[in-house]
Amino acid sequence: MFSRDRRNSFLAAAAVAALLLAGCAQEPPAEPGAGAAGPASSSSSSVPSPWATPSAGTTSAPASAPTPRTTSGPTGEPTSGPRPMTGSEPLSVDIPALGLGSELLHLGLWGDGTLDVPPGDPGSPASWYDQSPTPGEQGPAILLGHVNATDxxxxxxxxxxxxxxxxxxxxxxxxxSTAVFAVDRAEQYSKDTFDTRAVYGNTEGPELRLITCDGYNVFTGEFDDNYVVFATLVG
Incomplete structure (x- = not known):
């Protein structure tokens, strides 16, 4: 299970990264209009997002995890659904509805507290943030990937x-083993109003976050938002 000490370390690391890193890159997405809508929800915090790009002005990188489906605070064992799986590092992710299959890189924090980020070259894989639970464990596992590539x-x-x-x-x-999650919902969040504790807080059971950038701003050449998919373990 995702221990209290590890959870607190995860939250602290996310907060440090949020303070040190900028937002997504300046290269427009393949379809700039697709992500231009405003955020679907907001939070009370002004902490910016903790993901940046591998190099300025090249690609977009996911910037944050979403808020949990429940806001009642940390709990013990989940009250329904499959029991949490034991920890095991993820190797790949498949999303049949999208015809998507990707190996998973394992990314963490550098010694200075900045976050290693996924490569942005065409064909680059998604990544698991290794300070989050492994997919299937109690808590929100974080997978991130670019919405666009360097080209x-x-x-x-x-x-x-x-x-x-x-x-x-x-x-x-x-x-x-394979951890199977079902999509619950998705949200778009402004990076300027990002609540780190709500986003990275504990959940009632094993959950998954798929995170990318969104809200491309044609005036600044940057992505102002994050698009986050919430999913819950079902098998």
């Missing part, structure tokens, strides 16, 4: 907006 084409998570509730996300794990 302006689509990134690995360009299709997240096409997901609907009930679509499945399958994460293959190093122990040979």
């Amino acid at each position: 302006g084409g689509p990134g690995v998570f360009a299709g997240l907006r096409d997901l609907v509730p009930g679509d499945t996300v399958e994460v293959a794990r190093a122990d040979g």
Whole structure:
């Protein structure tokens, strides 16, 4: 299970990264209009998002995890649904509804507190943030990927907006098991009003976050928002 000490460390690391890192890059997405809508919800915090780009002005990088589905605070064992799985590092993610299959890089924090970010080259894979629970463990596992690539084409998570509730996300794990999640909903968040504790807080059971950038601003050449898919373990 995602221990209290590790959870607190995760929250602290996310907060540090949020303070040190900028937002997504300046290269427009393949379809700039697709992500131009305003945020679907907001939070009370002014902490900016903790993901940046591998190099300025090249690609967009996911910037934050979403708020949990529940806001009652940390709890013990989940009250319904599958029991949490034991920890095992993720190897790949498959999203059948999108025809998407990607290996998963493992990314964490550098010694200075800044976050390592996924490569933005065409065909680059998605990544698991290794300070979050492994997919299937108690708590919110974080997967992130670019919405666009360095050549302006689509990134690995360009299709997240096409997901609907009930679509499945399958994460293959190093122990040979597969954690299967069902999409609950999706939200768009402004990076200027990002509540770190709400986003990275504990959940009632094993959950998954798929995160990319959104809200491309044609005036600044940057992505102002994050698009986040919430999913819950179902098998």
